[in-house]
Amino acid sequence: MESTSSPVKVYVYDISMGMARALSQGILGRQIDGIWHTGIVVYGQEYFFGGTGGIEACAPGGTVLGQPSEVIDLGITEIPFDVFMDFLHELSETTYRPEKYHLFHHNCNNFSSELAQFLTGKDIPCHITSLPQEVLSTPFGAMIQPFVDAMHVQGGHSPFQ
Template identity: 60%
Template sequence: MARQLSPIMIGKQLDGIWHTGIVVHGAEFFYGGEGIANCTPGGTMLGEPNSIIDLGTTEVNEEIFMEYLSSLGESTYRGNQYHLFEWNCNTFSNEVAQFLTGSRIPAHITDLPAEVLSTPFGQALRPFLDSINVAPQGGNTFNGQYGQR
């Protein structure tokens, strides 16, 4: 839908409006309006991913990763801090990817909100979008543990 409507609405072609998560230690972790959540890979309410980007392997073991996620969930990635344009699933995925592998997620994903907001339509739409909390759900809220569903 973004591919079809973006030229008309914002004057430039967008291939999608991306939700990202990180798959590590057998589960997918993502951030949304309920905070950090996890599910089986591809198990968010958005369904199977359109694409998967291999960011490499990690030397971070499961115990250290869970401690790291717990720390993030208690501080910078609580549900009430979610913001569609400025603090979202892509911000989270980018930070976690760097922690795990030293790699970032692609810039065309992290730069998308600023690209949309730089258009007249984005500026007009921003007050409405700022007033709602549109965040992917469909996982288990992360509480320091995870399990496959």
């Protein structure tokens, strides 16, 4: 019988391309190291959530962001691929439809967190998922919301076609 296990990795990208690290202290009054986008790599594909296409998939590192700045190994999943795809499809029709995307409150990192926990029982690092609240808690945070709301990642395709 063919093995159904697969390595699970979190691909972490800084969509500010280093600007957050360089400018955050002066702008926010605190240092942040990046504005994070994450995807989960499992079964040979990278899965992520965005406001344009909802849940999307591409080759690992295949988004417009290029190669990740960090890869975090979460271990191995024993969830069969068809069960994973059923779960992903259900999420795409409920919680992670494109119109439900919000960069601060319901984003790629929330999706990666939920997927990581489903596949491995482990979460992505909390410094990634807590970043929006950290930024919004600064005096300048609310003022940058329109700029940040305009950011999204493209370059994948629906994994259900």
